Amino acid sequence: MERHHRPDGLTRPQREAMLRSLTSGRGALTRRSMLRTAGAFALGTAGAGVVAGCGGPSGGQSASSDIEDFSGDEKTVRFSNWLGYIDVSEDKKSHPTLDTFRRRTGIKVEYTEDINSNLEFYEKIKPRLHGGRGTGRDLICLTDWMAARFVRNGWVQKLNVSNLPNAYANLSAQFRGLDWDPARIYSYAWTGIFAVIAYNEKATDGRKVDSMEQLLEDSRLKGRVGLLTEMRDTVGMTLLDMSQRPEQFTTDDYDAAIARLQRTVDRGQVRRFTGNDYIDDLKKGKIAACLAWAGDLVQLQADNPEIKFAIPDAGYMTSTDNLMIPNRARHKQNAERLIDYFYEPKVAARLAAWINYVCPVDGVREELEQIDPDLADNPLILPDEEMTEKSHTFRSLSQDEETAYEQKFSRLIGA
Incomplete structure (x- = not known):
């Protein structure tokens, strides 16, 4: 999808919702997480040389190889x-x-x-x-x-x-x-960038939230669920919960996931779709559970031990x-x-x-x-083998698919 084009067939509110889905959320990243200060250390200066002739995928230049490289003269x-x-x-x-x-x-x-x-x-x-x-x-x-x-x-x-x-x-x-x-x-x-489930243990009365089914269906969370404005994460996690692989889904599979999300929205289960701005609501308990990005959770957990994360048995999304x-x-x-x-x-x-x-x-x-040492043991920074095996990616889309899928998702989050 060439996203500078005006999407056809959408109302003005739907176009505005679509724009939000493209320019907010982890796929667009309108802000980055607060940084955690780490102890300074000296970086070594050894090993600076370039190793020639290393095996691997074939190197070479692209179609612009005729453009002069000034690296040698301009440092x-x-x-x-x-x-x-x-x-x-x-x-x-x-x-x-x-x-x-x-x-x-x-x-x-x-x-x-x-x-x-x-x-x-x-x-x-x-x-x-x-x-x-x-x-x-x-x-x-x-x-x-x-x-x-x-x-x-x-x-x-x-x-x-x-x-x-x-x-x-x-x-x-x-x-x-x-x-x-x-x-x-x-x-x-x-x-x-890992999309996982986060929840405020105080807001859930100590209950663990570790599946999309809970986010979308558990009436005890009604009106206090956050989903992401990044289509690939929200739909991808829903596909996984429906036993579909985001790496190889069909348009029918995608439509089924959108329909399920629409039913959830219509029931009032979802408080709102968010970018990184779920952070404050999650800390305050206005959002009890949500889809969240791992980079935010490391800092959130450092500041608030009531914030927990979970990796669904069905898997999680990686980009x-x-x-x-x-x-x-x-x-x-x-x-x-x-x-x-x-x-x-x-x-x-x-x-x-x-x-x-x-x-x-x-x-x-x-x-x-x-x-x-805490960062070294954190699977949100260095995932272990078990977590890695649950990782999934959203397949690449053709230009036509990208246009159609984003329009459907924009209607959902603008509803």
Whole structure:
């Protein structure tokens, strides 16, 4: 779906609801979670060299390979990311991981927090993408569904695996084999995003809430349930509860899930559909139980022990924010070196300790234990094998499917 187009056949309230579904929620990320301060530690400067000839998926360049790479002469890389999605120094004036990368490699990172939502960022750079011009950026961070669009439309470059020895070796198995980038030749995960169930134990009178069936059917939660405005998480979790796999559902399956959610809304079970703004209502008990993102829950639980989370037996939804190099990037090799740097376990641990989202890098546990043992044992940051086995992803959609499915979901949340 080209989401700058006006959706056909919708009333004005429905169009407004659809816009909210695209620009709020975890799929759009209008805000990031509060960061938990971790103890500072020194990042090593060894191992900076690039390993050539590493085995793995074939490297090479994309259709923009005829564009000159100025990495050798210009020691810089321009990185666009989300607000609050990287570690910060005590004086809040710099980012220690980026400072260490500069000292180690001589490459300065021009870091800009100019991604407020996937859609908004796409609209910002759309004229350049469609015109075949450079975006002014060497590295960007996009959520799965938007990243898939960029790959589908040929707007990003293939990665050169010889510049990515750490990334190729250390990417966790859970983040390999995406249907829109099976061999990870266009992207590498920045963080994982888990949609799970959260509940306020005081508001539920001590009852555990650990299934979508409870959220959607339990009359004791009526009017105090929160669902997410991110279609892929809310519908995906509903599909799982209906014994359908989000990786391979049909349109009939999708419609059945929407119908079930509509019945739930009509009964008054749902207080509201939310982005990250479920946080205050969950803390206050106005929302007793909801779908929530793991990165929020780490901080919430640290502040309020009555906030609990549960992984349904049916499974949970996983998505990813992904590092990608847009076409006509001026410093491709420098960008690849920066991607690879964040796949060193010590660096990855520093990042995970600050942002509290799921770390996609193998081998970080010992490093994270040195920063905060509680974080190292938290399955919302480092999922164990049992949790990983319950992980599911929402399949990629064709352009027509994306249009139709988002319209149906927008009608639901605007009802």
